[in-house]
Amino acid sequence: MSENATTLTTRTASVDQTKALAAALAGLVRPGDLLLLAGDLGAGKTAFAQGFGAGLGVTEPITSPTFTLAQEYAGRLPVHHLDVYRLDQLAEVAELGLAELLDDGGVVLIEWGDVILPVLPADYLEVRLTFGDGDDDRHITLRRVGPSWSARRRLLAEAVAPWTAEPVDGVDAAGPGGAGHAGGSGPC
Numbered sequence: 001m002s003e004n005a006t007t008l009t010t011r012t013a014s015v016d017q018t019k020a021l022a023a024a025l026a027g028l029v030r031p032g033d034l035l036l037l038a039g040d041l042g043a044g045k046t047a048f049a050q051g052f053g054a055g056l057g058v059t060e061p062i063t064s065p066t067f068t069l070a071q072e073y074a075g076r077l078p079v080h081h082l083d084v085y086r087l088d089q090l091a092e093v094a095e096l097g098l099a100e101l102l103d104d105g106g107v108v109l110i111e112w113g114d115v116i117l118p119v120l121p122a123d124y125l126e127v128r129l130t131f132g133d134g135d136d137d138r139h140i141t142l143r144r145v146g147p148s149w150s151a152r153r154r155l156l157a158e159a160v161a162p163w164t165a166e167p168v169d170g171v172d173a174a175g176p177g178g179a180g181h182a183g184g185s186g187p188c
């Protein structure tokens with residue numbers, strides 16, 4: 001139950017759909033937001049970051065920050081794109097200056113962010129990409145952690161509704177007696 005309360009499962013069938021989903025999510029972010037991009041190599045973390053940036057009006061191409069740990073892009077909000085894959089010690093995270101980045105009025109996206117969970121703030125959205133059946137199929141699970149994201153539960157569900165396999169959660173819990181075919185008021 002607690003899983004369902006904090007996670008939303010979505011599916012995409014192409015890189016463009018993943019980018020569109022990310023752009024839709026970008027519409028509800030605020031300064032100081034943190035998104036962790038989790039998933040294996042090639043799952044689509046960087047593709048997600050590209051769509052997200054596009055949603056915030058970033059025009060510069062967002063590339064995989066393989067040789068630089070952090071890259072900043074100018075958009076409606078500044079976008080800080082980090083890849084911590086190469087970090088082998090948590091101590092190195094201090095060098096990222098994460099607190100400063102989060103305080104900069106922008107949004108921070110961290111690829112492989114789940115690796116540095118112990119040093120992350122208590123509020124973030126985890127975006128986990130996993131491979132689906134077909135080559136271009138991905139499952140993208142959004143997990144809200146902390147009060148700031150919990151408060152945006154409904155907004156989040158609406159933003160990603162086009163890629164949600166199941167009805168927006170909460171809707172089907174409308175109440176007893178409401179079950180059955182919608183609109184039917186006849187006695188049967």
Ligand code: ADP
Pocket residue numbers: 012013014015016017018039040041042043044045046047048064111135136137138
């Ligand atoms: P990561 O950053 O997780 O290592 P990338 O975003 O660099 O992954 O690469 C993802 C690759 O998978 C790209 O070549 C992209 O075109 C391809 N791809 C195919 N289908 C999808 C999809 N549904 N979502 C995201 N990427 C996809």
Ligand code: MG
Pocket residue numbers: 045046064111
């Ligand atoms: Mg990448």
